[in-house]
Amino acid sequence: MTHNPIRDYKADILIVDDTPNNLRVLSSILQEQGYEIRKAVNGKMAIRSVQADPPDLVLLDIKMPDMDGYEVCSELKAIEATRDIPVIFLSALDDVFNKVLAFQVGGVDYITKPFQVQEVLVRVKTHLTLRRLTKDLELRVQERTTELTHTLDELQHTQVQLEDSLRELIHARDVAEKASQVKSQFLAMMSHELRTPLNAIIGYSQLLEMEAQEQQLEEFIPDLQQISHAGHDLLEIFSNILEMCQIETGKQQFHLHEFDVKGLIDEAIAKVQPLAEKNNNTLTVEYINDPGWMYTDRVWMRQCVLQLLSNACKFTRNGMITLSLERLDQHPFKTESSKENHVNSAEGLADVLLVKCSDTGIGIQAEYLLQIFEPFFQVDTSTTRKYGGVGLGLAIAKSLSQLMGGDLNVESVFGQGSIFTLWLPVQLPESASKF
Numbered sequence: 001m002t003h004n005p006i007r008d009y010k011a012d013i014l015i016v017d018d019t020p021n022n023l024r025v026l027s028s029i030l031q032e033q034g035y036e037i038r039k040a041v042n043g044k045m046a047i048r049s050v051q052a053d054p055p056d057l058v059l060l061d062i063k064m065p066d067m068d069g070y071e072v073c074s075e076l077k078a079i080e081a082t083r084d085i086p087v088i089f090l091s092a093l094d095d096v097f098n099k100v101l102a103f104q105v106g107g108v109d110y111i112t113k114p115f116q117v118q119e120v121l122v123r124v125k126t127h128l129t130l131r132r133l134t135k136d137l138e139l140r141v142q143e144r145t146t147e148l149t150h151t152l153d154e155l156q157h158t159q160v161q162l163e164d165s166l167r168e169l170i171h172a173r174d175v176a177e178k179a180s181q182v183k184s185q186f187l188a189m190m191s192h193e194l195r196t197p198l199n200a201i202i203g204y205s206q207l208l209e210m211e212a213q214e215q216q217l218e219e220f221i222p223d224l225q226q227i228s229h230a231g232h233d234l235l236e237i238f239s240n241i242l243e244m245c246q247i248e249t250g251k252q253q254f255h256l257h258e259f260d261v262k263g264l265i266d267e268a269i270a271k272v273q274p275l276a277e278k279n280n281n282t283l284t285v286e287y288i289n290d291p292g293w294m295y296t297d298r299v300w301m302r303q304c305v306l307q308l309l310s311n312a313c314k315f316t317r318n319g320m321i322t323l324s325l326e327r328l329d330q331h332p333f334k335t336e337s338s339k340e341n342h343v344n345s346a347e348g349l350a351d352v353l354l355v356k357c358s359d360t361g362i363g364i365q366a367e368y369l370l371q372i373f374e375p376f377f378q379v380d381t382s383t384t385r386k387y388g389g390v391g392l393g394l395a396i397a398k399s400l401s402q403l404m405g406g407d408l409n410v411e412s413v414f415g416q417g418s419i420f421t422l423w424l425p426v427q428l429p430e431s432a433s434k435f
Contacts, residue, residue, distance in 0.1 A: 051079070051081070260292075301400075352425060361417050363418055397422070
């Protein structure tokens with residue numbers, strides 16, 4: 001049996017006609033097609049029926065007593081609850097005037113009597129389908145509008161939350177920056193204030209050592225030397241803290257100097273030689289070519305070299321420490337610094353000084369290589385803590401090298417040693433002269 005889609009949809013149709021025979025014929029035809037049929041013999045009855053239970057479609061005769069079809073249609077279209085119900089006029093009036101008037105009052109179609117059954121069925125089916133599609137579309141639009149409204153409400157709520165979170169983050173950042181500034185100022189002040197009495201302690205311990213030697217009080221000399229060494233260690237720690245605080249607060253002053261590289265290296269080697277000998281290390285310098293003269297901050301470069309040599313001597317026992325220097329006529333590196341350097345980058349400069357400090361010390365584990373240049377970082381194991389310090393030397397060297405337009409990198413094999421590579425521009429660009 002062929003499936004009939006019309007019968008699946010039980011549309012409700014109201015037939016309005018004051019002729020009983022017309023009502024009977026139309027009802028029979030439409031009921032056979034599966035429609036639910038209601039009848040009204042005059043206009044007032046039709047309006048009451050529609051208001052009580054709106055049908056899906058109205059078949060409306062024009063010529064009726066009391067209220068004609070035009071009046072009925074006009075009243076239905078004036079009511080919000082019934083204005084969208086399709087009205088098909090069914091009339092014997094065949095002139096153009098009546099047809100035009102039917103559409104003017106809100107009719108959707110006009111069928112002339114005597115009608116053809118198939119014409120009535122096709123037009124009824126067409127307008128019911130359009131009505132159903134319109135309802136479905138309205139429902140989907142309403143659902144989509146509801147969804148979009150809900151989504152918009154969620155987005156607005158999320159925006160409010162994000163704005164609140166952003167304000168909290170900005171406040172937290174401001175608090176953290178202020179705390180960091182206070183910390184740096186406090187550490188700088190304490191380091192500065194403590195260096196004065198430390199210098200006195202070191203000075204007096206050295207004087208007492210000299211007097212003990214003169215008076216041959218040998219038993220006191222080791223203790224006095226220990227006091228002096230401890231004082232120097234503390235002085236170095238406080239100096240490093242002060243240096244790091246000045247870097248973090250941007251108070252480091254950049255001063256240009258033209259100087260002989262070999263002379264600076266000789267000074268650094270002389271200063272660090274006692275520490276190398278203390279740990280029974282052999283310290284050598286290799287010049288791959290003549291480094292010549294440099295034009296940069298001499299104090300900062302000396303600090304970088306000293307930090308590298310001191311670090312190598314500290315973590316090496318009974319080993320070799322080699323400082324090699326090479327002047328390159330091409331720039332092989334790029335700085336990774338995110339800081340606002342005094343010299344933005346050495347890229348594009350003709351010459352670069354390459355300084356490598358290699359040692360046969362304890363080395364660095366691979367997982368710590370990215371952290372080794374962080375301030376106050378120390379590998380928290382018994383094999384490294386015993387070497388002392390506060391973990392600022394490499395951080396200072398890294399920061400100063402970047403401020404000079406260069407950088408500092410490391411390669412290491414744990415248990416075998418490390419190679420620190422410092423590179424600096426030999427001659428600064430003209431734009432750096434303002435510093």
